[in-house]
Amino acid sequence: MSDENGTQDTPAGTAHPAADAGGPRPEPLRFFGTTWVDHSGGYPARRAGVAVGSLVVAAASCLVLRFAYEGLALANTGSFVTVLVIAMFAICSALAFRHTWDSFTRRPDPDRQANLRGLLAIGFVGSLLAYFFRSLTEAPGEKLHRAEYEAALDQHRRRTAKRSGNPRKNVSGQTKKHRRT
Numbered sequence: 001m002s003d004e005n006g007t008q009d010t011p012a013g014t015a016h017p018a019a020d021a022g023g024p025r026p027e028p029l030r031f032f033g034t035t036w037v038d039h040s041g042g043y044p045a046r047r048a049g050v051a052v053g054s055l056v057v058a059a060a061s062c063l064v065l066r067f068a069y070e071g072l073a074l075a076n077t078g079s080f081v082t083v084l085v086i087a088m089f090a091i092c093s094a095l096a097f098r099h100t101w102d103s104f105t106r107r108p109d110p111d112r113q114a115n116l117r118g119l120l121a122i123g124f125v126g127s128l129l130a131y132f133f134r135s136l137t138e139a140p141g142e143k144l145h146r147a148e149y150e151a152a153l154d155q156h157r158r159r160t161a162k163r164s165g166n167p168r169k170n171v172s173g174q175t176k177k178h179r180r181t
Contacts, residue, residue: 023160024152029139036139037149043139051135058128065089065125089122096123100130104141 026034031050035041072082099108099116120127134140 023156024149026149027145029141029145032139032142036142036145047135047139050140051132054128054132054135058125058132061125061128089125092119092123093126093129094123095126096120097126097130100127101134104130104134105144107144 026037028034029036032043032046033041035043035046069082069086072085095116096119099120102108131140
């Protein structure tokens with residue numbers, strides 16, 4: 001449970017066998033919750049919705065940027081300023097795409113993330129396109145979360161593995177005290 005608002009960290013109805021046995025719980029993904037673990041709960045429909053939604057939002061964002069470009073043209077700012085603005089959005093979008101794409105396969109450095117916040121805000125179209133392309137193959141971030149979850153499950157299984165029999169017994173099944181000669 002979250003201490004801040006009293007809500008559960010994972011949506012209701014997404015229990016997993018390892019979590020029921022006191023094992024690690026999968027980390028929920030935005031728009032998917034924990035359905036990415038076993039691809040249940042409308043996972044394919046959600047993935048299609050995320051793909052279409054991110055593409056629609058990216059197209060709408062490009063339309064807004066087009067209005068901004070027309071505003072620059074009406075203001076007669078000159079071709080130098082227009083080229084700078086177009087280059088800024090293109091470069092920032094390319095960098096945001098790459099950063100977002102990389103964040104699906106490894107955890108980003110929090111300090112670097114804070115430093116790139118402005119660049120990522122300007123290049124939001126690149127981030128939306130990265131989200132669209134990744135959602136065509138998997139839930140964005142699923143590969144990273146799956147690897148971390150499986151590693152946590154494996155570690156949990158190794159820690160909770162029980163020995164059979166008495167641990168004081170040697171290989172032949174006899175205790176050290178009562179070993180026959």
